[in-house]
Amino acid sequence: MRASDRAYRTLRTEILDGTLEPGTVLQEVEQSTRLGVSRTPVREALRQLVADGLVDASGRGAVVTAVSRDDIVSLYELREALEAKAAALAAQRGEAIPFLLIRDRLLGAPQLLAQGEPGLAPYFEIVDDLDDAIEEAAGNPFLATALRSVQLHSARIRRLSRHNPERLRAAAGEHLLIVEAILARDAELASHATHVHLHMSLTNALATAPADAPAGTSASDADEGATLGPRVA
Amino acid sequence: MRASDRAYRTLRTEILDGTLEPGTVLQEVEQSTRLGVSRTPVREALRQLVADGLVDASGRGAVVTAVSRDDIVSLYELREALEAKAAALAAQRGEAIPFLLIRDRLLGAPQLLAQGEPGLAPYFEIVDDLDDAIEEAAGNPFLATALRSVQLHSARIRRLSRHNPERLRAAAGEHLLIVEAILARDAELASHATHVHLHMSLTNALATAPADAPAGTSASDADEGATLGPRVA
DNA sequence: GAGAGCTCCAATGTATACACTGATTACGAG
DNA sequence: CTCGTAATCAGTGTATACATTGGAGCTCTC
Numbered sequence: 001m002r003a004s005d006r007a008y009r010t011l012r013t014e015i016l017d018g019t020l021e022p023g024t025v026l027q028e029v030e031q032s033t034r035l036g037v038s039r040t041p042v043r044e045a046l047r048q049l050v051a052d053g054l055v056d057a058s059g060r061g062a063v064v065t066a067v068s069r070d071d072i073v074s075l076y077e078l079r080e081a082l083e084a085k086a087a088a089l090a091a092q093r094g095e096a097i098p099f100l101l102i103r104d105r106l107l108g109a110p111q112l113l114a115q116g117e118p119g120l121a122p123y124f125e126i127v128d129d130l131d132d133a134i135e136e137a138a139g140n141p142f143l144a145t146a147l148r149s150v151q152l153h154s155a156r157i158r159r160l161s162r163h164n165p166e167r168l169r170a171a172a173g174e175h176l177l178i179v180e181a182i183l184a185r186d187a188e189l190a191s192h193a194t195h196v197h198l199h200m201s202l203t204n205a206l207a208t209a210p211a212d213a214p215a216g217t218s219a220s221d222a223d224e225g226a227t228l229g230p231r232v233a
Numbered sequence: 234m235r236a237s238d239r240a241y242r243t244l245r246t247e248i249l250d251g252t253l254e255p256g257t258v259l260q261e262v263e264q265s266t267r268l269g270v271s272r273t274p275v276r277e278a279l280r281q282l283v284a285d286g287l288v289d290a291s292g293r294g295a296v297v298t299a300v301s302r303d304d305i306v307s308l309y310e311l312r313e314a315l316e317a318k319a320a321a322l323a324a325q326r327g328e329a330i331p332f333l334l335i336r337d338r339l340l341g342a343p344q345l346l347a348q349g350e351p352g353l354a355p356y357f358e359i360v361d362d363l364d365d366a367i368e369e370a371a372g373n374p375f376l377a378t379a380l381r382s383v384q385l386h387s388a389r390i391r392r393l394s395r396h397n398p399e400r401l402r403a404a405a406g407e408h409l410l411i412v413e414a415i416l417a418r419d420a421e422l423a424s425h426a427t428h429v430h431l432h433m434s435l436t437n438a439l440a441t442a443p444a445d446a447p448a449g450t451s452a453s454d455a456d457e458g459a460t461l462g463p464r465v466a
Numbered sequence: 467g468a469g470a471g472c473t474c475c476a477a478t479g480t481a482t483a484c485a486c487t488g489a490t491t492a493c494g495a496g
Numbered sequence: 497c498t499c500g501t502a503a504t505c506a507g508t509g510t511a512t513a514c515a516t517t518g519g520a521g522c523t524c525t526c
Binding site for chain 4: 027028039184
């Protein structure tokens with residue numbers, strides 16, 4: 001594998017899982033020594049991350065972007081537009097078989113979630129596979145690209161939300177409804193069920209994500225636009 | 234301005250206006266000599282174009298992507314999802330003033346289009362400004378990014394469609410309705426009017442765009458997936 | 467003559483040297 | 497002490513040299 005790809009994947013993973021916190025400055029020389037490659041592949045990786053929206057490149061030095069509460073709302077607005085459309089297209093065009101398989105797995109989700117922590121990874125794998133299946137079934141390469149970009153940011157937000165088992169069980173039910181709608185070739189229901197799911201998911205995310213601008217914050221702090229993750233010194 | 238930016242803009246412009254036809258192979262050394270810069274900025278430009286979806290980088294050599302009829306349909310599906318949402322958000326949140334100005338300009342569009350060729354550029358400027366105003370009014374940075382990506386590809390398709398004045402006059406009317414809906418803060422109407430406009434626009438694009446797979450094409454040619462623009466030798 | 471393997475080369479991937487720019491800091495004048 | 501200016505330098509932007517890889521064409525064998 002190319003060094004630039006390794007650098008990109010490493011940095012992206014570290015940003016998504018929070019190892020590199022928002023506000024972290026990524027300097028080319030520093031990262032190249034840390035990752036054991038030269039500046040050239042690091043530069044390519046950084047440009048890619050900028051294109052992904054995970055890094056901000058205004059002027060000197062690339063900075064890991066923050067995720068504000070407004071960003072969460074904005075992202076969910078975009079997700080709704082994209083995923084509702086994708087679900088509708090999948091209902092119209094999709095093959096049944098992959099969704100039948102996912103339906104069976106979703107039916108077992110409550111048992112998984114009853115296990116607590118160890119069941120979380122397999123549960124999210126089902127959800128991710130559903131996303132992939134819908135993307136595939138929609139048969140639209142432009143939509144697929146947009147969805148992948150959105151999934152990247154969703155992964156970051158997922159980390160910020162508390163995973164309470166009750167919410168996840170409810171989410172599994174919402175996913176199940178989407179799958180049923182696709183299998184029934186009911187595009188409108190698939191679209192609306194997606195809308196409902198994202199609405200519930202956003203509500204939960206906003207309720208559990210750390211607050212940007214706590215009540216006692218001074219006016220000047222609020223003006224700066226508070227964000228999740230540590231402030232730069 | 235940075236050499237890499239110049240290289241990117243030059244190549245992008247040439248791809249969008251058809252100077253670089255689909256299938257054209259963009260080799261780093263060749264382009265660097267042609268553009269008068271070294272390989273480094275050319276590489277960055279090419280990576281950016283790949284991210285934009287204007288260039289395909291599978292294996293050796295970057296190739297300007299083709300635009301198939303399926304791609305046109307796919308792009309319009311994505312546009313509908315994004316632009317309908319954007320129009321709805323603009324109706325909810327937008328400031329009136331920019332849309333009042335655009336409304337006035339749109340009212341003059343028929344006169345512009347009556348001039349024939351010389352009126353085309355100013356007409357499209359109004360449309361582009363409307364797009365920008367909606368993007369701005371929607372106040373959603375993620376949506377804005379997605380819209381910009383879509384506009385890039387739309388610009389290519391616009392070239393492929395014959396501009397018959399009758400269609401453009403009708404389009405101006407459709408745009409006007411979208412603006413009125415936003416000014417009336419009627420999100421649903423703005424969304425649906427956008428849907429209508431894109432439907433009409435797609436119909437026109439498909440009717441006037443050159444066919445992919447002409448009737449007399451052999452089976453093997455059809456299997457390869459015919460596309461607009463010349464085939465590589 | 468056809469096929470497999472090999473050789474050579476062209477093009478990309480990576481490293482590094484050089485150029486430039488903008489920010490910071492130290493110094494001097496007021 | 498403060499403000500302005502200049503010098504320094506850290507870090508990015510660009511060019512180029514070197515490494516690697518994948519493929520095209522040739523040859524040799526069967």
